[in-house]
Amino acid sequence: MPITPDQQAEIDALRAQPTQTLRATAPGIEGHLYKAYEVLDHGFVRVIDYMGDDSAIVQAARVSYGAGTKHVSNDAGLIRYLMRHWHSTPFEMCEIKLHVKLPVFVARQWIRHRTANVNEYSARYSILDREFYIPAPEHLAAQSTVNNQGRGEVLQGEEAERVLRLLRDDAMRSYDHYEQMLSQDGQQGLARELARMNLPANVYTQWYWKTDLHNLFHFLRLRADAHAQYEIRVYAEAIAAIVADWVPLAHAAFEDYRMGGATLSAKALDCIRRMIRGEQVTQETSGMSKGEWREFEGIIR
Amino acid sequence: MPITPDQQAEIDALRAQPTQTLRATAPGIEGHLYKAYEVLDHGFVRVIDYMGDDSAIVQAARVSYGAGTKHVSNDAGLIRYLMRHWHSTPFEMCEIKLHVKLPVFVARQWIRHRTANVNEYSARYSILDREFYIPAPEHLAAQSTVNNQGRGEVLQGEEAERVLRLLRDDAMRSYDHYEQMLSQDGQQGLARELARMNLPANVYTQWYWKTDLHNLFHFLRLRADAHAQYEIRVYAEAIAAIVADWVPLAHAAFEDYRMGGATLSAKALDCIRRMIRGEQVTQETSGMSKGEWREFEGIIR
Amino acid sequence: MPITPDQQAEIDALRAQPTQTLRATAPGIEGHLYKAYEVLDHGFVRVIDYMGDDSAIVQAARVSYGAGTKHVSNDAGLIRYLMRHWHSTPFEMCEIKLHVKLPVFVARQWIRHRTANVNEYSARYSILDREFYIPAPEHLAAQSTVNNQGRGEVLQGEEAERVLRLLRDDAMRSYDHYEQMLSQDGQQGLARELARMNLPANVYTQWYWKTDLHNLFHFLRLRADAHAQYEIRVYAEAIAAIVADWVPLAHAAFEDYRMGGATLSAKALDCIRRMIRGEQVTQETSGMSKGEWREFEGIIR
Amino acid sequence: MPITPDQQAEIDALRAQPTQTLRATAPGIEGHLYKAYEVLDHGFVRVIDYMGDDSAIVQAARVSYGAGTKHVSNDAGLIRYLMRHWHSTPFEMCEIKLHVKLPVFVARQWIRHRTANVNEYSARYSILDREFYIPAPEHLAAQSTVNNQGRGEVLQGEEAERVLRLLRDDAMRSYDHYEQMLSQDGQQGLARELARMNLPANVYTQWYWKTDLHNLFHFLRLRADAHAQYEIRVYAEAIAAIVADWVPLAHAAFEDYRMGGATLSAKALDCIRRMIRGEQVTQETSGMSKGEWREFEGIIR
Structure with a gap:
């Protein structure tokens, strides 16, 4: 059981104390704050804090582009435009802080994402608990x-x-x-x-991990992907579900352009153009290697 | 005048709408939110959003060091300890987003601080206003x-x-x-x-600038310093005043260890030890160059 | 004229002094070292130093994947595989240092690429020359x-x-x-x-700019793109020509997957599948906005 | 034994093939290239590549400060000045790439230094060797x-x-x-x-690790420090010995200002001024906590 009764009481206490703020709040994520979402056999993901919402992305873009953004009719359209054209800085204006409990071998993959802030439980200072991931x-x-x-x-x-x-x-x-x-x-x-x-x-560790939405999306694209190792993917999926409630417009654009999208090479685009014109293209006539062609077929079939 | 009546009305409207949140709030900075603090002749600094407070620093440190932090009696002592020993990651757990209006030559110095998120008004998209810094x-x-x-x-x-x-x-x-x-x-x-x-x-530009507290302190140390150019120093000072209200314990430690402190070389420390023992040390017997000795005297006299 | 006779003499002197090294050398870029490639009316790009070559990318990948890379028949195939699957770290193992002279408004765009090392000529210390970009x-x-x-x-x-x-x-x-x-x-x-x-x-400044190949490719993708402002694009093109000689395999993969490629959304991929099956798809039946459909047609026609 | 006969033969072959280059070479580090310096029971550090030397630091500083650097008489003095005044960018102009074999618990500390490029041996792709650190x-x-x-x-x-x-x-x-x-x-x-x-x-892993000299010095300051865990300190010391041969002037400045130096708080400086004037200062009259006073005495005695 990832959460002790004491920890649950602490979470309940934190959730019972709303305060007033003048900051932008994102109602969709307030319901998740502090709660522990169980992942694997002893792990969890908890949202500790966040900054910004869909409007913060739009607001930052409008600072940059001024009158230039007026022709885009609405927030959803502007966010889709930003995502499609790799405008990353407006997404960096949102920030999230998570408390994660995870096996060390997962932590070792996760930490490779360098643009984040981390405070990990230190086994130099303190004694680790008897908790191990068993698949x-x-x-x-x-x-x-x-x-x-x-x-x-x-x-x-x-x-x-x-x-x-x-x-x-x-x-x-x-x-x-x-x-x-x-x-x-x-x-x-x-x-x-x-x-x-x-x-x-497979011993469990834990950390506070804080990152901006652009880098979080990059993390999710790689780690919620079907090729990611299952044990990190389940963390990415738990986070993605929270993000969908936090910034629904940005998350929808991310799903369409990144998770569901694909990057095609010049060669692949050329094949597509030929195929649309009705031409029969095979691996031999594609200019691609066998492995590449197999991946290409996976995308267009 | 840096703020138009329309902008002031917008600020007033934002400040009139408190919402409820379960997040940690820092009362000291809520009073600053959205307000425009005038800097130079047309510039300003505004806090748009923030994440965390002094407790967030302590909380992150306690995640890392677990029982190891218990012997430090209180939050102020722990924060001082972290600052003294260059433990930067707990300070990274706080984040601030500013809206800044500033001359381009100041922006060019400012942007050299790379660990930050920026959305600048784009003169490719939009037309700049007729506003110039005149000393x-x-x-x-x-x-x-x-x-x-x-x-x-x-x-x-x-x-x-x-x-x-x-x-x-x-x-x-x-x-x-x-x-x-x-x-x-x-x-x-x-x-x-x-x-x-x-x-x-000297034309004015503006941007949203978001960074974490550790990197903000680094910025302040360099830009609120007496050797910084006056025109960026006034921005740093305006921000420092806000930070003092946001995270008073961290700011006090920063003042003591960074702004008011000094880094001394091995040579300089050796001179100090000799001087404390009553020895008369001169530039010639110090092992330092003239320039270095002059700086050293500036610190210890 | 961007280069004075004195500067040319200095370049000639540097190019006349080969030394021996045990490091990997990339013959294709040695011929470019120190030379000033003219850009715009007074600007230039010069390679001051470099680290690594195509083999360094392969070598780093083989450290990571060990026996896992043996099934890829050759270096070109492995580099294409790494590029296709967004394995960025092997490309980070190559580094380049450039000396660039450029107008300030170009420098202001360029500096937004944060993962780089920069030393710019300081107009606080020194006096700028009477050189301005006139289109x-x-x-x-x-x-x-x-x-x-x-x-x-x-x-x-x-x-x-x-x-x-x-x-x-x-x-x-x-x-x-x-x-x-x-x-x-x-x-x-x-x-x-x-x-x-x-x-x-439009006054000219200059700087030393050092970055790794992964981040350089990111820079080139955005700045050698047809939508980039002409005045930065010509710098990106001059650099791309040098990179093609430095790491020909990586550059060819970059051209195919990034410069010539395109990222398609889930919606766009769905349209392509329907079109390949012979269906007639229009903007109305595509699920895309007008702007998005126009961009989509630009890719597949 | 960290190195197999096959690996040694490969190193010997690499060291037997000097090539010509027009780049700056640092003779002091050429003698270290590729060689495996043993650390702990199965670990090693090897220099795979480098860029720049002491002159590259000076050169970058002179680009920045132009005529402003002329009054500093020589390279050693300029490098000391840069180090003393925290001018970090000129040191970033040098780069080093290491091949390191190290226990996983050491790698976990090491990776916290985020501003570096890393390719680690992947235990998803390949099988780890039967090698464990036993103190x-x-x-x-x-x-x-x-x-x-x-x-x-x-x-x-x-x-x-x-x-x-x-x-x-x-x-x-x-x-x-x-x-x-x-x-x-x-x-x-x-x-x-x-x-x-x-x-x-304690199982051994290995990686290619590449970083610039400024960040390497930061790593060495923290990890070659007496408070660092012994098992990472020996790696830092092995690297520091190589750096001393690579950039002797920068390394000497680093030793004086960073490794042998100390940062003192405003309170501590005030005590020093009083002590130099002959005043007897005790913990009680110092304004410092007991722990802080103990550290202070460690520095000045």
Whole structure:
């Protein structure tokens, strides 16, 4: 269970104290504030704070373009225009701060997104909890045979049970030894900054993560994508659901142009033009490699 | 006058509409929201939005250091500790968005602070107003004779008048010609993106500028410093006054450790140790160059 | 003339002194080092230094993906794969340092690319030269009637002459006054940091600009684009020509996927699928706005 | 042993092939190129490439300050001036690319330095080697009793042996199970992206890491500091030794102003002034907290 009763009481208390502000508020995200949305077996995503809403994007764009934005009839149209033409700065005018609990191997992917502010729980200062990610049986997948970084079939029977047992036993044993090494009961007790090295990458950590909407969309595009590892994708999906309530116009444009869209090469565009004119185009006549053609077909079929 | 009656009415309307929020609010900055603080002859600084307060800094630090922060008795002490030890990430958890109207030559210095989000009024899209910075007589300074990038005495009499007349006349004439070139009355009218090149660097522009508190402090340290050019320093000072109300504990620590503090070299520290022991140290026995010794004396005398 | 005989002699001297290095060298760019490629009437682009080549991209990718990259037959294929799938970090392993002389209004657009290192000539410290960008007659364009930020027809006859005269006269007069204000001949002399405010935005400045290949490609995609302002586009084109010699494989992939490619929305992809199946799709049945449909037709026709 | 004979042969081959270049070369670092400097039990640091030298810093500063830099007599003096006055951009004009092999828990600290380019070995694509960091007995330290994030005494006798046995056994067992889960011998074989979660944080990873000299100095200041964890400090020290040969003037300035220097608060400066005048200042009369006073005494005694 990711949230203790104490933590839930704290969340309830925070949610019971509305204050007055002159700032722009986004009603759609107020309902999410502080609540813990469970992800994986012990993880969660919580919105701690936010700045701005759809109007803040429009407002920033109108500062930049002045009278130049007047011909766009409405906010939705302007936001779609900005997204379509890669005008990133207006989206940077919105900011969100999340509290995330996540396995270390997920955190290691996540942190590669550099344009963000992070405060992570420090295992130099403090002792980690006995919480490890153990995949649900339906997510225990074999190595893909076609994709070097992907998953194939779900593991079956005996093998699945063996893997789960190994993961659980190793996690518990590592944690037992972590505690034994730290213990100051009848011994000196190993430094925390050293003892932590014994913990496997499925141990849970947590952090505050703050970023702007443009960079968040970039994160979501890569991590909510079907090719992302399942264990980070579920975090991205939980966040995307919150974003849809926070900035519904921007999120809809993002869905259309980024998540549902595709970037096509000059070669691919040329093939499309030929195909629309009725020409039969094959991989051989496309100028693309086999892998590229396969991806291209995935997009246009 | 930097603010038109229409703009003032808009500000009043925004300030008349408090809403409820579950977010942390910082009462000290709510009183500043939207208001235009005049800077220079036509410029201003306005707070458009903010995220976080002193508690948000403490909260982020406690996520990172867990039980490790318990021994620090209170928030003020913890914030001072974080500032003293260059723990920058907790300060990054606060964010502020400003609307600034400023001369282009100030904007050119300001933009060198890269870790910020900016939407500037675009002179490709829109027509700039006839507003130019003309220094007040008491800020019309001669070139410093000791400092290549500094100011010396205030210009006097005839010379001061001549300079002001040149600045005013050139600004007005440039703007007249800007308008003439743009005009579509009986002619095609030059493209805005070209016509703007005729405007001098004291023309006013405006932007939305958003940054986190850590980077804002860095900006303030450099730009509110006595060596900064007067015309950007007044903006930094106006912002610093707002920050003091927004995050009073963090601002007090910043004043003590950054604005009022100094970084001393190993050589300088060695001199200090000798001087405290009663030794007479001179530039010759200090190991420092003359320029460095002069700066050192400025700090310790 | 952008380069003085002294500067040319310095360039020749630098090019006459090859040294030995164990670093990877890219023969294609060695021939460009230090040379000044003229841009606009007084500007230039010079390569001062570089790090890496096509192999450095491949090498970094192989560190990341290990055995996972072996199935891609060759360097060109791997680089195309990385570009297609937005793997940006391998491209960040190459770095270039340029010396650029450019008008201030171009510099103001350029500096918006934040992920770069810049040292600009400081008009607080030093005196700017009497050099201003005056458009060639064929680039003196009217405001576009369809695009708020674009150009239309070239100005003709009387109007063109009048505009050029205004730009030239204002530039010369501003500079005369700049010199008069700075002068210490029989007067105190205005501080340089103040006098510069009288100079219009077509005055030339210069800087060292250093960035990695990923961010350079991002810059080129936006600034070598047909919608970029002509005066920055010519710089982007001059740089692109150098990049083509520096990292020919990466540049070819960039041309195919970014410059010649297009990002299509989910709606647009749906239309394409319908059109390939032989369906007649119109703006009305596309689900797109008029502006969006016009852009879509521009891509597929 | 961190380097295999094959890898050594590759290094030797790279070092046997000097080429000619027109770029600036830094002789002091050429001797380090490609060589593996051993760090910890299986780690290393290797210089893969570099751009610039001390002269590049000076050159960039002179572009910025023009005639304004002429009064500084020489390169060493100018570089000291830049460092003393926090002029960071000239140092950004130098760049270095390293190949580092390091334990995952060290990598997790290191990656917090965001202004860098990184390509890390991917355990989604490829299989990690059986290499784990096991501290040497003299680095097996107890938790500090005074510092929440520090180390105290070295562990003794029985306890030390027990800790080492636990670390070694858990590492080996985890790796055995990692291999068993991955194996496709008579079973499907778990996906690599899942199996890796069983490996503890002392497993070795590797990456290419590229950054500019300003950010590298920032990294070294924090990570070569006495308060940094030993296991990252040894990497920082190995890098610092290379930097001293690469840019000796900049490194000397860095040592004096950053590593050997200290930042003092306004309160601390006031105490120093009083002490130099002969006044007896105690914690009680200093205005500092006990912790702050203790740190202050550490600096001035």
